[in-house]
Amino acid sequence: MNAEGMEYDASHIEVLEGWEAVRKRPGMYVGSTGQRGLYQLVLDVVDRAVTEVLAGRAGSVDVTLTADGGVRVADDGPGGGGPNGPDLEAQLTSFQFGSGPIGRRTAVLAPLGMGPFVANALSSRLTAEVRGEGTRWVKEYARGVEVEQPDTEGPLTGDGGSATGRGTTISFWPDTEIFETTWCAFPVLAERFRQLAFLNRGLVISLTDERPANGVRRVLFQFPDGVRDFVAALDAEAGACSHADVFGFEREDKRMAGTMEVALLWGYSRGAQLRGFANSLATHGGGTHLDGFRKGVVDAVTTFARERELPGASDLDACADGIVEGLTAVVSVKLDQPEYLGATCTLLGNTEVRLCVAEAVREHLGTWFEERPERAADIVAGIVRDISQD
Incomplete structure (x- = not known):
């Protein structure tokens, strides 16, 4: 074999960082671009909310499968960074934070557990909202890149469809360019959340499905005897x-x-x-x-x-x-x-x-x-x- 033409140096190395690296090889971060990877994506976001409850900063988690194919995860905690949500923003834009350190007061929802940053990178759209202490903070991203929006910080007004009171809501739409399917089976997620409620007696977690033509269905899990x-x-x-x-x-x-x-x-x-x-x-x-x-x-x-x-x-x-x-x-x-x-x-x-x-x-x-x-x-x-x- 002729070595000519096989020269390799630093100029041939492609360095990908951040959301680009995730989108280039999504299987490395969620395990699959099939349904298994889709559930990993959902659990990466739910993990953050459950951790808020187990840490005593929140009391409940509500997960909704929206009619337009999105997933909405809400908790009643402060968002980890007060009204301006700096910690949440770092989790959404950096590998550095991930879903936080593992410890006895955290729940590992899925094996890979890469945190909301991966969900942000692999979603066609993601919005994050933090409400607390009379103020509201909102960020929107498209495939991991922040979308410029005016007036995304300020006092709670109670209008525009946003709930008042304390809480954090992350809504995201898994990218059809990445995943083979973006359909989450209600029974699969319901069983995982039921299991979580058994294992963490202080956790109240609900799952709502807005997609069925015959009406919304909802289950709520809380087990005081663990x-x-x-x-x-x-x-x-x-x-x-x-x-x-x-x-x-x-x-x-x-x-x-x-x-x-x-x-x-x-x-x-x-x-x-x-x-x-x-x-x-x-x-x-x-x-x-x-x-x-x-x-x-x-x-x-x-x-x-x-x-x-x-x-x-x-x-x-x-x-x-x-x-x-x-x-x-x-x-x-x-x-x-x-x-x-x-x-x-x-x-x-x-x-x-x-x-x-x-x-x-x-x-x-x-x-x-x-x-x-x-x-x-x-x-x-x-x-x-x-x-x-x-």
Whole structure:
């Protein structure tokens, strides 16, 4: 091969920054130009609003799928920067801010989590409005570039279709030049927001669809009992309807720099329903939090069975997997520094979490058994019976 004509120097390097880089290779930032990437775009904007609620700066989030193909995300927080919204503007125009640092008081809505800047770059149009302290701040962008608008700052007037009172609203229209489809399925987003409300009991989140010809539909999610409500719902959806008490607890552990919230229910159905979450992101691949949970459950059950000399207690040690059969459980950890393994963040790797969760589950579940010896004996009997049938 002749090297002539193959010379390569700095003049051949194309440097793209900011919105240009995002629009050139959108898949790097939202994972796909198909529907999966579209949902990532929506969640990047919702993430900012949910973070406002979890930080105590807002109380609710409202998401609307508009009739003209747009998405409107509103919260009742101050916008992070007061009436002039400088922090919000930076999030919309710079990679530097993204959606903020991950911590136990933030929710990771989707694996990539690049923040509203990417949504701005990949939308044909985006408008941001901040209302607070009697003033209104508005910015509009077209494919990431600010559109000059007169009189976008000033006092609230109550007219022109804008709501008065405190709040932040971001409306955007995903770019048809980028995405293969801009249609968001209502059930997909509704299920994700429902899950978020289960995992963050202080969150009130609604989804409204203005697109149906037969009328607007709306759902609102708020679950005061958190993951206990989650477990009860999973049990009902599985058709078990055991009507038994859901066991649950919350605990902070400095060793793992975070908190855990655990709930479980023995329904005697075949096949365990174990759901794991780390900072509200589903860990479909499992991880140390679920490993610790399983160990804690096995230890609590075998200890109780041996101490009470229950029938079949000696068989439990060799059948650890059978002990969690029939369990419906949710294990949610919120960490200051979660370590997700893999590109899709479906596996939690923080090693210290395993021990912390195992200890907590063993102690709390062991106490629960001691307080309800008859119920605990029934659980052990059911486990032994299922093991003997295998």
